[in-house]
Amino acid sequence: MNVLGIETSCDETGVAVYSTESGLVADALHSQVDLHAVYGGVVPEIASRDHIRRLLPLVQQVLTDAGIEQPDAIAYTAGPGLAGALMVGSGLANGLGLAWDCPVIPVHHMEGHLLAPMLEDEPPEFPFLALLVSGGHSMLIAVSGLGEYELLGTTLDDAVGEAFDKSAKLLGLGYPGGPALAALAEDGDDNAYAFPRPMLNRPGFDFSFSGLKTAVMLEVRKAEQAGELEARKADLAASFQRAAVDTLVGRTLQAAKHEGLERIVIAGGVGANRLLRAEMKARFTGQVYYPRMAYCTDNGAMIAVAGALRLNDARQADEIRATARWALDTLARPAAAG
Ligand code: KG4
Ligand code: ZN
Numbered sequence: 421m422n423v424l425g426i427e428t429s430c431d432e433t434g435v436a437v438y439s440t441e442s443g444l445v446a447d448a449l450h451s452q453v454d455l456h457a458v459y460g461g462v463v464p465e466i467a468s469r470d471h472i473r474r475l476l477p478l479v480q481q482v483l484t485d486a487g488i489e490q491p492d493a494i495a496y497t498a499g500p501g502l503a504g505a506l507m508v509g510s511g512l513a514n515g516l517g518l519a520w521d522c523p524v525i526p527v528h529h530m531e532g533h534l535l536a537p538m539l540e541d542e543p544p545e546f547p548f549l550a551l552l553v554s555g556g557h558s559m560l561i562a563v564s565g566l567g568e569y570e571l572l573g574t575t576l577d578d579a580v581g582e583a584f585d586k587s588a589k590l591l592g593l594g595y596p597g598g599p600a601l602a603a604l605a606e607d608g609d610d611n612a613y614a615f616p617r618p619m620l621n622r623p624g625f626d627f628s629f630s631g632l633k634t635a636v637m638l639e640v641r642k643a644e645q646a647g648e649l650e651a652r653k654a655d656l657a658a659s660f661q662r663a664a665v666d667t668l669v670g671r672t673l674q675a676a677k678h679e680g681l682e683r684i685v686i687a688g689g690v691g692a693n694r695l696l697r698a699e700m701k702a703r704f705t706g707q708v709y710y711p712r713m714a715y716c717t718d719n720g721a722m723i724a725v726a727g728a729l730r731l732n733d734a735r736q737a738d739e740i741r742a743t744a745r746w747a748l749d750t751l752a753r754p755a756a757a758g
Contacts, residue, residue, distance in 0.1 A: 421731065424479065424491035424516075425724025428471040428509030429501025429529045430555070431455075431462045434720030435478040437486040438728045444539055446485035447721045449714075450474045457595050461585075468504035475512055482720075490520045493734050495727020498526030499743030500556075506742035517737025524737045525727040530557060530748045532722040533687040534569075536711035539725050544709040549681040551672045552748075553696075554688035555581035555596070558627045558668075559748070560675045563685070566729055567753035572675050573625025580664055581690045583629035587636045587660050591653050601657050602693055608658030613639055615663035617670065625675045627667065636660050661695055669699045682706035692716040730754045 422445070427434035436447040452470050456462045483489065496513035499506055510526075517524040534550050537543055546566075552559040558575040578586070581598055588597020593604065615635050618628045639656060643649040668690075676684055684704055686697065692713050701708045715721055727734075732755040 426496040432718040433474040436720035436724040438724035446482040471508040495525040499746040503744040514737040523734035536722040548683035553690035571749040575627040577630040605658040605661040608654030610658040610662035612655035613659035686710040
Protein backbone atom coordinates (compact mmCIF):
# COMPACT_ATOMS: atom_id res chain seq x y z
CA MET A 421 0.00 0.00 0.00
CA ASN A 422 1.27 3.46 -0.93
CA VAL A 423 0.15 6.33 1.29
CA LEU A 424 0.48 9.91 0.06
CA GLY A 425 1.10 12.31 2.98
CA ILE A 426 0.22 16.01 2.80
CA GLU A 427 1.29 18.60 5.39
CA THR A 428 0.18 22.26 5.17
CA SER A 429 -0.55 23.27 8.78
CA CYS A 430 1.85 26.20 8.97
CA ASP A 431 4.70 27.49 6.79
CA GLU A 432 6.03 24.33 5.12
CA THR A 433 4.39 22.51 2.23
CA GLY A 434 5.41 18.87 2.80
CA VAL A 435 4.46 15.92 0.59
CA ALA A 436 5.69 12.30 0.71
CA VAL A 437 4.86 8.73 -0.29
CA TYR A 438 5.23 5.98 2.33
CA SER A 439 4.92 2.34 1.32
CA THR A 440 3.77 -0.17 3.94
CA GLU A 441 6.14 -2.66 2.28
CA SER A 442 9.28 -0.62 1.63
CA GLY A 443 9.05 2.48 3.84
CA LEU A 444 9.52 6.05 2.65
CA VAL A 445 9.79 6.10 -1.15
CA ALA A 446 9.50 9.81 -2.00
CA ASP A 447 9.62 13.06 -0.07
CA ALA A 448 9.51 16.74 -1.04
CA LEU A 449 9.32 19.96 0.91
CA HIS A 450 8.88 23.62 0.15
CA SER A 451 9.69 26.01 2.98
CA GLN A 452 8.02 29.42 3.07
CA VAL A 453 10.54 30.85 5.52
CA ASP A 454 11.82 33.49 3.07
CA LEU A 455 8.29 34.75 2.41
CA HIS A 456 7.55 35.32 6.10
CA ALA A 457 11.01 36.44 7.27
CA VAL A 458 10.43 40.07 6.25
CA TYR A 459 7.42 40.20 8.60
CA GLY A 460 9.26 38.58 11.53
CA GLY A 461 6.71 35.74 11.79
CA VAL A 462 4.22 33.65 9.82
CA VAL A 463 1.49 35.65 8.02
CA PRO A 464 -1.45 33.20 7.76
CA GLU A 465 -2.94 34.54 4.53
CA ILE A 466 0.42 34.46 2.74
CA ALA A 467 0.94 30.91 4.03
CA SER A 468 -2.41 29.70 2.62
CA ARG A 469 -1.79 31.29 -0.77
CA ASP A 470 1.67 29.83 -1.09
CA HIS A 471 0.42 26.33 -0.17
CA ILE A 472 -2.08 26.67 -3.05
CA ARG A 473 0.75 27.49 -5.46
CA ARG A 474 3.13 24.76 -4.30
CA LEU A 475 1.04 21.79 -3.28
CA LEU A 476 -0.13 20.23 -6.54
CA PRO A 477 3.30 20.40 -8.28
CA LEU A 478 4.87 18.75 -5.20
CA VAL A 479 2.24 15.98 -5.28
CA GLN A 480 3.02 15.38 -8.96
CA GLN A 481 6.74 15.35 -8.17
CA VAL A 482 6.54 12.74 -5.39
CA LEU A 483 4.24 10.47 -7.42
CA THR A 484 6.78 10.59 -10.27
CA ASP A 485 9.65 9.95 -7.84
CA ALA A 486 7.75 7.02 -6.31
CA GLY A 487 7.00 5.65 -9.80
CA ILE A 488 3.22 5.47 -9.23
CA GLU A 489 0.24 7.11 -10.93
CA GLN A 490 -1.86 7.35 -7.80
CA PRO A 491 -1.62 6.25 -4.16
CA ASP A 492 -3.82 3.72 -2.34
CA ALA A 493 -4.70 6.24 0.40
CA ILE A 494 -4.12 9.93 1.14
CA ALA A 495 -3.16 11.10 4.64
CA TYR A 496 -3.40 14.82 5.32
CA THR A 497 -2.91 17.10 8.31
CA ALA A 498 -6.43 17.96 9.48
CA GLY A 499 -5.21 20.02 12.48
CA PRO A 500 -4.12 21.65 14.67
CA GLY A 501 -2.67 24.63 12.80
CA LEU A 502 -3.61 27.71 10.78
CA ALA A 503 -7.19 27.25 9.55
CA GLY A 504 -6.63 28.58 6.03
CA ALA A 505 -3.38 26.67 5.54
CA LEU A 506 -5.00 23.43 6.76
CA MET A 507 -7.90 23.92 4.35
CA VAL A 508 -5.55 23.92 1.36
CA GLY A 509 -4.14 20.47 2.20
CA SER A 510 -7.49 19.12 3.30
CA GLY A 511 -9.23 20.45 0.18
CA LEU A 512 -6.70 18.89 -2.16
CA ALA A 513 -6.59 15.58 -0.25
CA ASN A 514 -10.37 15.22 -0.32
CA GLY A 515 -10.59 16.38 -3.95
CA LEU A 516 -7.97 13.89 -5.08
CA GLY A 517 -9.62 11.20 -2.94
CA LEU A 518 -12.85 11.69 -4.87
CA ALA A 519 -11.13 11.90 -8.26
CA TRP A 520 -8.99 8.79 -7.66
CA ASP A 521 -11.66 6.99 -5.68
CA CYS A 522 -9.21 6.33 -2.88
CA PRO A 523 -9.77 6.79 0.88
CA VAL A 524 -8.41 9.66 2.96
CA ILE A 525 -7.00 9.67 6.50
CA PRO A 526 -7.20 12.90 8.56
CA VAL A 527 -4.02 13.07 10.67
CA HIS A 528 -3.32 15.06 13.85
CA HIS A 529 -0.20 17.17 13.23
CA MET A 530 1.33 16.43 16.65
CA GLU A 531 0.72 12.70 16.23
CA GLY A 532 2.69 13.07 13.00
CA HIS A 533 5.60 14.61 14.98
CA LEU A 534 5.26 11.91 17.64
CA LEU A 535 5.47 9.12 15.05
CA ALA A 536 8.29 10.67 12.97
CA PRO A 537 10.92 8.45 14.68
CA MET A 538 9.07 5.49 13.11
CA LEU A 539 10.73 6.57 9.82
CA GLU A 540 14.15 5.62 11.21
CA ASP A 541 15.91 2.26 10.90
CA GLU A 542 15.58 1.50 14.61
CA PRO A 543 12.18 2.87 15.61
CA PRO A 544 11.17 3.00 19.29
CA GLU A 545 8.87 0.32 20.67
CA PHE A 546 5.90 1.19 22.85
CA PRO A 547 5.63 2.26 25.63
CA PHE A 548 7.68 5.45 25.64
CA LEU A 549 7.70 8.98 27.02
CA ALA A 550 7.43 11.63 24.30
CA LEU A 551 8.77 15.16 24.65
CA LEU A 552 6.94 17.05 21.91
CA VAL A 553 8.48 20.46 21.42
CA SER A 554 7.61 22.80 18.58
CA GLY A 555 6.73 26.41 17.82
CA GLY A 556 3.25 25.96 19.27
CA HIS A 557 3.57 23.10 21.78
CA SER A 558 5.65 21.79 24.68
CA MET A 559 4.18 18.53 25.91
CA LEU A 560 5.20 15.45 27.85
CA ILE A 561 3.11 12.45 26.85
CA ALA A 562 3.09 8.89 28.14
CA VAL A 563 2.58 6.83 24.99
CA SER A 564 1.42 3.24 25.59
CA GLY A 565 0.46 2.54 21.98
CA LEU A 566 -0.87 4.17 18.84
CA GLY A 567 -3.59 6.61 19.93
CA GLU A 568 -2.99 5.84 23.60
CA TYR A 569 -1.70 9.18 24.79
CA GLU A 570 -1.73 10.44 28.34
CA LEU A 571 -0.81 14.10 28.64
CA LEU A 572 1.49 14.39 31.66
CA GLY A 573 2.47 18.01 31.27
CA THR A 574 2.17 20.99 28.98
CA THR A 575 3.25 24.60 28.95
CA LEU A 576 1.34 27.05 31.09
CA ASP A 577 2.27 29.94 28.80
CA ASP A 578 4.72 30.07 25.85
CA ALA A 579 5.83 26.99 23.92
CA VAL A 580 9.58 26.40 24.08
CA GLY A 581 9.97 27.02 20.32
CA GLU A 582 8.19 30.33 20.83
CA ALA A 583 10.66 31.18 23.63
CA PHE A 584 13.55 30.39 21.23
CA ASP A 585 11.94 32.51 18.50
CA LYS A 586 11.14 35.47 20.78
CA SER A 587 14.58 35.45 22.41
CA ALA A 588 16.15 35.29 18.95
CA LYS A 589 14.08 38.28 17.90
CA LEU A 590 15.34 40.25 20.92
CA LEU A 591 18.86 39.42 19.77
CA GLY A 592 18.03 40.64 16.26
CA LEU A 593 18.31 37.19 14.69
CA GLY A 594 15.31 37.20 12.33
CA TYR A 595 12.72 34.47 11.79
CA PRO A 596 12.57 31.58 12.56
CA GLY A 597 14.95 32.27 15.39
CA GLY A 598 15.49 28.82 16.92
CA PRO A 599 18.17 27.53 14.55
CA ALA A 600 19.90 30.95 14.36
CA LEU A 601 19.98 31.26 18.15
CA ALA A 602 21.38 27.73 18.49
CA ALA A 603 24.12 28.57 15.95
CA LEU A 604 25.08 31.79 17.76
CA ALA A 605 25.12 29.94 21.11
CA GLU A 606 28.04 27.83 19.83
CA ASP A 607 30.31 30.88 20.26
CA GLY A 608 29.02 31.88 23.68
CA ASP A 609 29.60 31.04 27.34
CA ASP A 610 26.50 29.28 28.69
CA ASN A 611 27.41 30.24 32.25
CA ALA A 612 27.61 33.96 31.55
CA TYR A 613 24.02 34.60 32.70
CA ALA A 614 22.16 32.75 35.46
CA PHE A 615 18.77 32.46 33.76
CA PRO A 616 15.93 30.70 35.62
CA ARG A 617 15.08 27.00 35.10
CA PRO A 618 11.34 27.53 35.50
CA MET A 619 9.12 24.97 37.28
CA LEU A 620 11.85 22.38 37.94
CA ASN A 621 11.21 22.51 41.67
CA ARG A 622 7.43 22.38 41.38
CA PRO A 623 5.37 19.19 41.50
CA GLY A 624 3.82 17.86 38.31
CA PHE A 625 5.28 17.93 34.81
CA ASP A 626 4.15 21.25 33.38
CA PHE A 627 6.45 23.78 31.77
CA SER A 628 6.53 27.58 31.79
CA PHE A 629 8.79 29.63 29.53
CA SER A 630 7.52 33.19 29.72
CA GLY A 631 9.66 34.01 32.80
CA LEU A 632 12.78 32.83 31.00
CA LYS A 633 11.89 34.96 27.99
CA THR A 634 11.37 38.01 30.26
CA ALA A 635 14.72 37.39 31.97
CA VAL A 636 16.39 37.41 28.53
CA MET A 637 14.59 40.63 27.64
CA LEU A 638 15.81 42.39 30.80
CA GLU A 639 19.43 41.35 30.18
CA VAL A 640 19.23 42.40 26.53
CA ARG A 641 18.00 45.84 27.63
CA LYS A 642 20.80 46.15 30.17
CA ALA A 643 23.42 45.21 27.61
CA GLU A 644 21.88 47.65 25.12
CA GLN A 645 21.99 50.49 27.63
CA ALA A 646 25.62 49.70 28.40
CA GLY A 647 26.34 49.71 24.65
CA GLU A 648 27.56 46.10 24.92
CA LEU A 649 24.82 44.16 23.17
CA GLU A 650 26.91 43.11 20.17
CA ALA A 651 29.65 41.76 22.43
CA ARG A 652 27.20 39.94 24.70
CA LYS A 653 24.88 38.36 22.13
CA ALA A 654 26.59 34.97 21.94
CA ASP A 655 26.73 34.67 25.75
CA LEU A 656 23.04 35.61 26.00
CA ALA A 657 22.13 33.02 23.36
CA ALA A 658 24.24 30.29 24.99
CA SER A 659 22.91 31.00 28.49
CA PHE A 660 19.30 31.05 27.27
CA GLN A 661 19.73 27.80 25.34
CA ARG A 662 21.35 26.11 28.34
CA ALA A 663 18.48 27.19 30.65
CA ALA A 664 15.81 26.04 28.17
CA VAL A 665 17.52 22.68 27.58
CA ASP A 666 18.15 22.10 31.31
CA THR A 667 14.46 22.73 31.96
CA LEU A 668 13.28 20.38 29.20
CA VAL A 669 15.69 17.59 30.12
CA GLY A 670 15.13 17.96 33.88
CA ARG A 671 11.35 17.78 33.52
CA THR A 672 11.51 14.86 31.08
CA LEU A 673 13.75 12.84 33.40
CA GLN A 674 11.40 13.51 36.34
CA ALA A 675 8.46 12.26 34.26
CA ALA A 676 10.32 9.19 32.94
CA LYS A 677 11.24 8.20 36.49
CA HIS A 678 7.73 8.74 37.78
CA GLU A 679 6.17 6.70 34.96
CA GLY A 680 8.88 4.03 35.03
CA LEU A 681 9.52 4.49 31.30
CA GLU A 682 12.81 3.42 29.77
CA ARG A 683 12.46 4.99 26.34
CA ILE A 684 12.29 8.70 25.56
CA VAL A 685 11.29 10.11 22.18
CA ILE A 686 12.13 13.73 21.35
CA ALA A 687 10.14 15.16 18.44
CA GLY A 688 8.97 18.45 16.94
CA GLY A 689 10.97 21.41 15.61
CA VAL A 690 12.93 22.08 18.81
CA GLY A 691 13.93 18.39 18.73
CA ALA A 692 16.41 19.49 16.04
CA ASN A 693 18.37 21.27 18.79
CA ARG A 694 21.75 19.54 19.14
CA LEU A 695 22.30 20.47 22.79
CA LEU A 696 18.87 19.08 23.73
CA ARG A 697 19.64 15.76 22.00
CA ALA A 698 23.12 15.50 23.51
CA GLU A 699 22.02 16.39 27.06
CA MET A 700 19.10 13.97 27.03
CA LYS A 701 21.41 11.18 25.85
CA ALA A 702 24.05 12.03 28.43
CA ARG A 703 21.67 12.25 31.38
CA PHE A 704 19.11 9.49 30.70
CA THR A 705 20.00 5.91 31.56
CA GLY A 706 17.52 4.42 29.07
CA GLN A 707 17.28 4.77 25.28
CA VAL A 708 16.70 8.12 23.58
CA TYR A 709 15.10 8.26 20.11
CA TYR A 710 14.61 11.16 17.73
CA PRO A 711 13.91 11.59 14.04
CA ARG A 712 16.67 12.83 11.75
CA MET A 713 16.92 16.64 11.65
CA ALA A 714 14.78 17.04 8.51
CA TYR A 715 11.90 15.13 10.11
CA CYS A 716 11.94 17.15 13.36
CA THR A 717 10.53 20.24 11.70
CA ASP A 718 7.32 20.05 9.68
CA ASN A 719 7.36 17.59 6.76
CA GLY A 720 5.13 15.32 4.68
CA ALA A 721 6.92 12.08 5.58
CA MET A 722 5.67 12.08 9.17
CA ILE A 723 2.09 12.55 7.96
CA ALA A 724 2.48 9.73 5.43
CA VAL A 725 3.85 7.30 8.04
CA ALA A 726 1.15 8.31 10.57
CA GLY A 727 -1.44 7.62 7.85
CA ALA A 728 0.12 4.25 7.09
CA LEU A 729 -0.15 3.32 10.78
CA ARG A 730 -3.78 4.46 10.81
CA LEU A 731 -4.96 2.81 7.58
CA ASN A 732 -7.89 1.33 9.46
CA ASP A 733 -9.17 4.86 10.03
CA ALA A 734 -9.26 5.59 6.28
CA ARG A 735 -12.60 6.98 5.14
CA GLN A 736 -14.22 8.06 1.93
CA ALA A 737 -13.33 11.61 0.99
CA ASP A 738 -16.18 13.84 2.12
CA GLU A 739 -15.79 17.15 3.92
CA ILE A 740 -12.84 19.56 3.92
CA ARG A 741 -11.84 18.89 7.48
CA ALA A 742 -9.65 21.54 9.14
CA THR A 743 -9.55 21.65 12.94
CA ALA A 744 -7.42 24.61 14.02
CA ARG A 745 -7.51 23.62 17.73
CA TRP A 746 -7.41 19.94 18.54
CA ALA A 747 -6.01 18.29 21.70
CA LEU A 748 -3.72 15.31 21.08
CA ASP A 749 -5.01 13.32 24.05
CA THR A 750 -8.52 13.22 22.57
CA LEU A 751 -7.32 10.85 19.82
CA ALA A 752 -8.45 7.24 19.94
CA ARG A 753 -6.68 4.02 19.02
CA PRO A 754 -7.01 3.13 15.33
CA ALA A 755 -10.19 1.25 14.42
CA ALA A 756 -9.86 -2.54 14.66
CA ALA A 757 -8.98 -4.28 11.39
CA GLY A 758 -11.91 -5.23 9.59
O1 KG4 B 1 7.56 21.57 14.44
P1 KG4 B 1 7.87 22.86 13.80
O2 KG4 B 1 8.57 22.88 12.46
O3 KG4 B 1 6.58 23.71 13.57
C1 KG4 B 1 5.54 23.70 14.46
O4 KG4 B 1 4.70 22.75 14.39
O5 KG4 B 1 5.54 24.63 15.30
O6 KG4 B 1 8.70 23.71 14.88
C2 KG4 B 1 9.21 24.98 14.61
C3 KG4 B 1 9.92 25.51 15.85
C4 KG4 B 1 10.30 26.97 15.74
O7 KG4 B 1 9.97 27.62 16.96
C5 KG4 B 1 11.82 26.91 15.56
O8 KG4 B 1 12.50 28.06 16.03
C6 KG4 B 1 12.17 25.68 16.37
O9 KG4 B 1 11.14 24.76 16.09
N1 KG4 B 1 13.50 25.11 16.01
C7 KG4 B 1 14.56 25.08 16.86
C8 KG4 B 1 15.63 24.48 16.13
N2 KG4 B 1 15.18 24.19 14.88
C9 KG4 B 1 13.86 24.57 14.83
N3 KG4 B 1 14.69 25.48 18.13
C10 KG4 B 1 15.89 25.31 18.72
N4 KG4 B 1 16.96 24.77 18.09
C11 KG4 B 1 16.89 24.35 16.82
N5 KG4 B 1 17.97 23.81 16.23
ZN1 ZN C 1 5.00 20.97 13.64
